[in-house]
Amino acid sequence: GIQVEQSPPDLILQEGANSTLRCNFSDSVNNLQWFHQNPWGQLINLFYIPSGTKQNGRLSATTVATERYSLLYISSSQTTDSGVYFCAVPQGDWDMRFGAGTRLTVKP
């Protein structure tokens, strides 16, 4: 099945710093989603981005499908950005395969 690798596994930032999270996948995909799991465990949809670039406030994402990677940018990070960031791609006809996540800690 398709493999999804996320890097870095852990990231510690000072409030106000910028960061880039990476998601590599082993096969071509026509769908990619980014999620934020907050410290309370809730999973929040960030982006549906099979290709191209999208922006939502301080967050933006870029997927280069031909090169099999996606990037999530967080600018001017805030403590509320802390949590785990997952990317997910289709594994079969309908189920999503998740990466292991990047655990982000933003310190005040």
Next chain:
Amino acid sequence: NAGVMQNPRHLVRRRGQEARLRCSPMKGHSHVYWYRQLPEEGLKFMVYLQKENIIDESGMPKERFSAEFPKEGPSILRIQQVVRGDSAAYFCASSDTSGTYNEQFFGPGTRLTVL
């Protein structure tokens, strides 16, 4: 427009009891997916259902686990005779279409603890 609803949010069961987890998809969504997240891991697919049909249960353990999505009411994930290894967060997702292009929206999850 309400998102995906799951209840209960937290569930504690003793070994051997039954756990019933409920999921109401987003309004207008007829496709439901269940995922399990073990501690410190990513989510893993369990089962995909449409109304009154199980489409794919390849990720669900063959014994003790079952799922349904009746014509009326929420989808139910049922775990019989729970064991400590069933302790995990169970997430439900829904989409308005099926296929690899679909965007799945996730509920807040149910955290099951087996004592």
